[in-house]
Amino acid sequence: MRATVMHGAGDVRIETVPDAGLIEPTDALVTITRACICGSDLWPYRTMPQDEAGNRMGHEFIGRVEAVGADVTTVKPGDLVVAPFAYSDGTCVFCHEGLHTSCLHGGFWGRNGVDGGQGEAARIPLADGTLVALPVGEDDALMPSLLTLSDVMGTGHHAAVSAGVEPGKTAAVIGDGAVGLCAVIAARRLGAERIILLGRHPDRIALAREFGATDVVSERGEEAVERVRELTGGLGAHSVLECVGMEESLLTALGIARPGGAVGRVGLPQGQSIPAAMMTFYYNVTVGGGVAPARAYIEELLPDVLEGRIEPGRVFDMTVDLDGVPDGYRAMNDRESIKVMVNP
Numbered sequence: 001m002r003a004t005v006m007h008g009a010g011d012v013r014i015e016t017v018p019d020a021g022l023i024e025p026t027d028a029l030v031t032i033t034r035a036c037i038c039g040s041d042l043w044p045y046r047t048m049p050q051d052e053a054g055n056r057m058g059h060e061f062i063g064r065v066e067a068v069g070a071d072v073t074t075v076k077p078g079d080l081v082v083a084p085f086a087y088s089d090g091t092c093v094f095c096h097e098g099l100h101t102s103c104l105h106g107g108f109w110g111r112n113g114v115d116g117g118q119g120e121a122a123r124i125p126l127a128d129g130t131l132v133a134l135p136v137g138e139d140d141a142l143m144p145s146l147l148t149l150s151d152v153m154g155t156g157h158h159a160a161v162s163a164g165v166e167p168g169k170t171a172a173v174i175g176d177g178a179v180g181l182c183a184v185i186a187a188r189r190l191g192a193e194r195i196i197l198l199g200r201h202p203d204r205i206a207l208a209r210e211f212g213a214t215d216v217v218s219e220r221g222e223e224a225v226e227r228v229r230e231l232t233g234g235l236g237a238h239s240v241l242e243c244v245g246m247e248e249s250l251l252t253a254l255g256i257a258r259p260g261g262a263v264g265r266v267g268l269p270q271g272q273s274i275p276a277a278m279m280t281f282y283y284n285v286t287v288g289g290g291v292a293p294a295r296a297y298i299e300e301l302l303p304d305v306l307e308g309r310i311e312p313g314r315v316f317d318m319t320v321d322l323d324g325v326p327d328g329y330r331a332m333n334d335r336e337s338i339k340v341m342v343n344p
């Protein structure tokens with residue numbers, strides 16, 4: 001079969017790899033019908049040292065079940081399924097606590113002999129715990145929004161939950177990438193009265209306003225902090241959703257949280273430390289969040305997608321086939337595209 005392999009910075013290839021197939025009795029075999037490229041895929045795209053073996057890529061996908069192992073009971077051949085960006089058993093102590101990304105038996109796509117999502121097919125470990133069957137056909141118009149449940153919509157929701165978004169309160173979202181835009185949707189969905197987006201790209205800001213952003217701040221650094229304070233009567237935001245992961249964006253997030261507020265950080269950290277320890281101590285600012293347990297949120301978010309109350313699929317603005325994946329990476333890296341869908 002054919003799949004995406006990254007060999008180094010800027011070096012993404014479509015190659016013939018071993019066919020996916022059942023190995024364990026808990027596996028499913030899935031033909032991938034939709035996948036996408038993630039903002040987090042861009043970090044290795046910029047920095048990965050050259051490697052002839054390469055890494056299989058992709059962790060967000062929808063597929064059609066072709067076969068299941070003897071122990072699989074929740075999905076069957078012919079089902080259309082969505083996979084979150086980590087696989088998990090659904091039965092261990094952490095899965096029961098809703099933290100599927102820490103599953104004692106789980107893992108991530110594209111590592112340790114597990115297939116990636118940007119390819120023709122994938123073996124799904126722990127299929128019962130990982131996959132969620134979708135009650136629609138594989139070319140349904142909702143496919144882009146359903147695909148976001150594998151990562152970006154769940155990640156935006158995790159930022160909102162971690163930052164304690166509640167009805168009537170003020171939320172600030174840092175970042176106008178796909179996760180930031182989904183975080184705006186999530187903040188509105190949880191009832192935030194005011195949603196301040198910190199972003200600078202006109203097309204993304206326009207979409208954020210349609211998703212529910214009420215104010216936009218395009219300054220950076222200390223100027224952004226001052227602007228948010230002006231907008232909030234000098235108090236700051238109750239909930240700050242940090243969707244970038246750079247040191248500067250985290251510092252801004254901590255600076256605009258009001259005393260007693262919370263920061264939910266879901267941007268993949270590019271540094272090792274959390275700044276502003278003294279300020280957050282004296283202001284009692286909670287710093288929460290982390291890698292999103294996307295699997296935990298699929299059942300909760302799915303009805304809102306199926307019934308059209310949220311449209312996170314609007315973050316996709318480019319579609320490629322498998323051969324177009326390298327150009328999709330380039331387009332996202334050059335900021336020509338917010339998020340690229342792969343239609344293998």
Ligand SMILES: [Zn+2]
Binds near residue numbers: 091092
């Ligand atoms: Zn588990």
